[in-house]
Amino acid sequence: MGDTRRRGSDQRVVVAALFVATMFITIMDSTIVNVALPSIARDLGVASDSVDEIVISYLVSLAVVIPASGWLADRFGTRRVFLTALAVFTAASALCALADSLSQLVAFRILQGAGGGLLTPVGMAMLFHVYPPADRARAARILVVPTIIAPAVGPVLGGVLTDQASWHWVFLVNLPIGATAFIVGALFLVDRQGTPTGRFDAVGFVLSAVGFALVLYALSAGPTKGWSSATTLAAAGVGIAATAATAWWELRRTGPLLELRLFSNRLYRSVSLTISTMFMAFMGVLFLIPLLMQTARGASATVSGLVVFPEAIGVLVATQIAGSIYPTVGPRRLMTGGLIVVATAALTMGLVEVDVSLWVLRALLFVFGLGAGFVMMPAQAAAFATITPAQNAQASALFNVLRQLAAAIGVALASTALSLAGGDSASGPGGSADPGAFQWGFYVAAVLAVVGLAVAVRVHDADAVVTMRRPGAPPRGANPDSDNGPVSEGS
Template structure:
């Protein structure tokens, strides 16, 4: 492995560069949600049909994450991280210039292509440049922006949409991207593999097509423009591609994701449980800002500030994750907490415009706390039993599933909301609120149902090390 010499100054700059890149990526995952109604009004679209703006970003990241590690091995961490910042910044500028929904979606794909490489390549740069004894504090430092980004994202998005314009949601990335790109090119420690493994291009294309086809087909079935017959055909092709990859991986000596990963029971249960639980819980950052603005009449900045209790309570609840999981075990925590998260999501079906704002804030804070505990437990369960020889592929697969589940969550929420909107739309102001209520019940049920997956864990599965659940990015 080739690497440039790293001084103490270079190590600190590497940390800050990766942290800033991670912050940009996580911020843009949430900052857009609060700005969707303003975007819809500007582009002449319904705010309830804007899910494609979110799906384009998260799905692109899910598709490209599996290739990011190989690209860093082949071309070096510096050039790949620099290219990621350039793509992300260019995509941000083009998003701000979009004149139609289709243009905005196209440029979100470009932005997602850059975002897909920021986190995994940044982590790889730290792993290859920092001494082992300094890895833990380094990774802890980089994890902080991943928590701060979602915390300030909805508020920043709402404030900019109301007091400037939604275009600034993307324009704020440009100066940060320019400074970060220059600093990366001049200071980021470079490393690459001397003899990188051969990339499984065939397997990657099957997997990427399968993920994209399934997600786009589900979005098409929601009534977003694609007719139902082509959407069903695309869905079938997507399933076929995923099955073909699974068969391909069993006969390929070096697939992207080795099938023996699923021989690890905690990894398999954690992955499947996380996928389905996130399809429900991951819909909430998309649904809540829309509910507050479209049905409850909140301004964008007010709606963004209402999301602060969710993130703040989530950060505070991480303090109890370690002792709780250590004492009760993963199965008890995940089964009961999954049921609690699903029940709280269903409680949002009772929310209304005449209730005191304190009731709304309390419900949002409690949901944020239990949802954060859910993510911490699921994330650490997946990686706890990975070994050095499969840690890289396992972590990459888990990162891909995280982004894919976010895409599927918004796709599912958009489809359900669209269906209930059509069913309840009789021209009355309260019709959209009834559609939101029914949607919260459905996504809550989806989340609660995933508790059956976590029930398959052995009762004695607990953290093997205390540090397992102290570095977590939801």
């Protein structure tokens, strides 16, 4: 009966709903906890500068398990891995709410990150399986929703829950979403078995785990502990060395854990690097605005989150417009135009006075979101256009590793610029920042957008032609002699 029910369900609806729900809570958990940290420190009786371990441990755990997601999905099937990861994430959320010491909370956050790190890439692989290349523009609209809404909702929801209830609710809020998603998945999700896999690449997993964990730790700790501190330098040095060793090892294996050879695919490489660079700028601004509001303008966490929210509205508007014109315009023009808007909005935020009207700031964030949406939607649609179904799980794992590292790098660069311009108190817990220092963080975001623009102009629309198709119509722009050049898998 269960198998019949799963086969009879519309897998596009099931997978899309599960992906949005689970990606939403995993991404939101990266930001919702931030505003509750002072309350957690007081309740657990620890110093305010020690609770950053709660955030760092989650981000590190996410990055460590993502490389294994492709192999696990191919070996055990997407349904089994997805539901197991969801159960781990949901149970760990409950444990986090019950923790009565910092060490317990950090341990449970590591477990939570392990579940969340598998959910996103496996969910993305399932989504691209049920949405063939011709429908990727429609799937991209789904992908953008949790990616954009969750970081903006996190600070607002976290502030309200902490102010009106307690910090425990920033974890308990995951339970109804996680439990509902698990039931829906268990009843209706069809399993997808990948291609036969070889033995698990244990060496690659250890090297990538050490490399990504230490690099992320250094990026998270550097702005607060100091880039010249022995801890930060040691973590960065070992992390970079282990990451380089990962690349060396994986490129020489027949069945690697991370299929780095996918970067020889011209479209996948250029689009992945474009969206990763844009995501650095995006996360940097999302980090700066709440900090500016609370430390320079004295606003509450709830008000700070509400100021950020127009950015999410801008993204949603842009994705609808971009989705409708994508088959005609193609990814290159949309992404380059969006990055110009992102760079201009970030630069303007750096040029205006810190005490500018909140409506001006909201308008700038709305425009910033518009630009980001015009990058993310076509990037999500085009990135996997020339990836075979058998490569979906591996491509998704690599894509999400880049996104996770990009988020950490963006925040680290913005925080470092803020600290250098305004002193160590700029980003410290409960500290106050020099208002003029924030402009440098916005300038960094603008520069990152320009770097992304330099990559985006190298995208070839002809490579993504299979995704540029309206329902019932032949693909547009299929002429290999177009000014975009021929379709190519290589460089």
